[in-house]
Amino acid sequence: MDRIKIAFFDAKDYDMQSFKDANQNEEFEVQYFETKLSAHTYKLAEGSDAVCVFVNDDIDSYVIDRLYEMGIKLIALRCAGYNNVDVEYAFGKIHVVRVPAYSPYAVAEHAMALLLTSIRRIHKAYIRTKDFNFSLNGLTGFDLHGKTVGVIGTGKIGRIFIDICRGFGMNVIAYDKFPARDSGIEYVSLDEIWERSDVISLHCPLTDESKHMINTESIEKMKKGVVIINTSRGALINTEALVQGIKDRKVGAACLDVYEEESDVFFHDYSNHIVNDDLLARLISMPNVIVTSHQAFLTNEALSNIADTTYSNIREFFHKDSSVNEVCYKCPNVATCDQKHDKKCF
Ligand code: NAI
Numbered sequence: 001m002d003r004i005k006i007a008f009f010d011a012k013d014y015d016m017q018s019f020k021d022a023n024q025n026e027e028f029e030v031q032y033f034e035t036k037l038s039a040h041t042y043k044l045a046e047g048s049d050a051v052c053v054f055v056n057d058d059i060d061s062y063v064i065d066r067l068y069e070m071g072i073k074l075i076a077l078r079c080a081g082y083n084n085v086d087v088e089y090a091f092g093k094i095h096v097v098r099v100p101a102y103s104p105y106a107v108a109e110h111a112m113a114l115l116l117t118s119i120r121r122i123h124k125a126y127i128r129t130k131d132f133n134f135s136l137n138g139l140t141g142f143d144l145h146g147k148t149v150g151v152i153g154t155g156k157i158g159r160i161f162i163d164i165c166r167g168f169g170m171n172v173i174a175y176d177k178f179p180a181r182d183s184g185i186e187y188v189s190l191d192e193i194w195e196r197s198d199v200i201s202l203h204c205p206l207t208d209e210s211k212h213m214i215n216t217e218s219i220e221k222m223k224k225g226v227v228i229i230n231t232s233r234g235a236l237i238n239t240e241a242l243v244q245g246i247k248d249r250k251v252g253a254a255c256l257d258v259y260e261e262e263s264d265v266f267f268h269d270y271s272n273h274i275v276n277d278d279l280l281a282r283l284i285s286m287p288n289v290i291v292t293s294h295q296a297f298l299t300n301e302a303l304s305n306i307a308d309t310t311y312s313n314i315r316e317f318f319h320k321d322s323s324v325n326e327v328c329y330k331c332p333n334v335a336t337c338d339q340k341h342d343k344k345c346f
């Protein structure tokens with residue numbers, strides 16, 4: 001077989017660098033495109049064997065059909081989440097592989113970085129001291145020690161976040177649709193998470209079931225002053241309900257690395273533009289909201305692991321029968337799928 005041709009969408013400087021480093025022997029022929037893969041851009045993939053995509057590329061049934069017609073065999077996600085691909089529709093047409101873990105530490109550590117920044121007002125203090133304002137008024141925080149954190153999703157990232165929280169002397173309770181028995185984690189119902197937690201951190205995938213799990217009703221059940229952290233997927237939170245919860249002084253702070261409508265905004269520089277998204281503008285204007293633009297994964301270690309695993313997924317798919325990181329189209333939960341993936345799913 002000739003060199004495998006890859007159309008690489010939504011390419012940024014940092015991932016081009018890591019993918020070039022991991023392809024120094026030029027085993028793969030990679031064409032980098034700044035644009036995202038969508039119904040408007042799929043034609044760029046013409047002549048390729050595989051497309052390589054990230055979290056905000058939009059691979060719906062229409063795009064899958066077009067890629068299939070063009071003879072594309074593989075959608076290689078260079079991320080863990082796959083909610084942006086219609087995997088059920090892809091079954092039988094195009095295989096989908098992902099990078100299930102690149103650095104769960106990167107994401108869990110970022111969640112804690114956001115939490116500490118928020119509750120100790122580091123974001124405020126940083127700006128003040130830059131301006132030689134050394135006043136402490138309004139910077140009072142609270143101890144994490146002894147507080148209760150509710151962790152939703154106890155997979156790779158959630159468990160590392162739990163360990164970090166325990167290091168701070170926090171009481172950890174958790175909810176997972178598929179609890180890890182014998183893990184020493186105290187599992188409770190979702191209602192108990194809402195009612196008992198001082199801090200809630202989301203580490204589950206976005207599915208039909210988990211969409212908007214934080215909404216008006218769940219916020220009503222929460223403690224006054226609760227801090228909500230979302231480093232998972234934006235649509236786990238109903239943003240309007242969150243904004244209202246903050247305005248009602250019910251939610252004490254929100255730490256958001258992801259946002260429901262992020263695909264139109266995140267990863268781009270809009271510093272010289274008027275942003276049209278009023279909800280995002282409202283969130284950003286609030287002193288107790290910290291927004292980072294889906295950056296939790298962004299460490300050197302993670303970028304290097306993403307490039308290595310993506311190439312290995314592609315190599316394995318085209319040269320072997322197995323596909324260890326193939327997204328399972330049938331299991332409700334890829335994390336607990338017990339298929340050996342010693343052969344391709346179809
Ligand atoms: P994982 O697959 O190891 O763990 C996910 C856990 O969520 C599993 O234990 C699963 O049983 C549980 N779960 C599934 N459905 C659930 C539901 N409806 N309610 C509660 N729990 C449920 O995934 P991992 O690696 O820990 O990643 C978690 C999420 O983090 C990913 O789905 C992805 O959306 C997000 N992520 C964000 C990144 C960022 O840069 N902000 C980077 C990487 C992942």
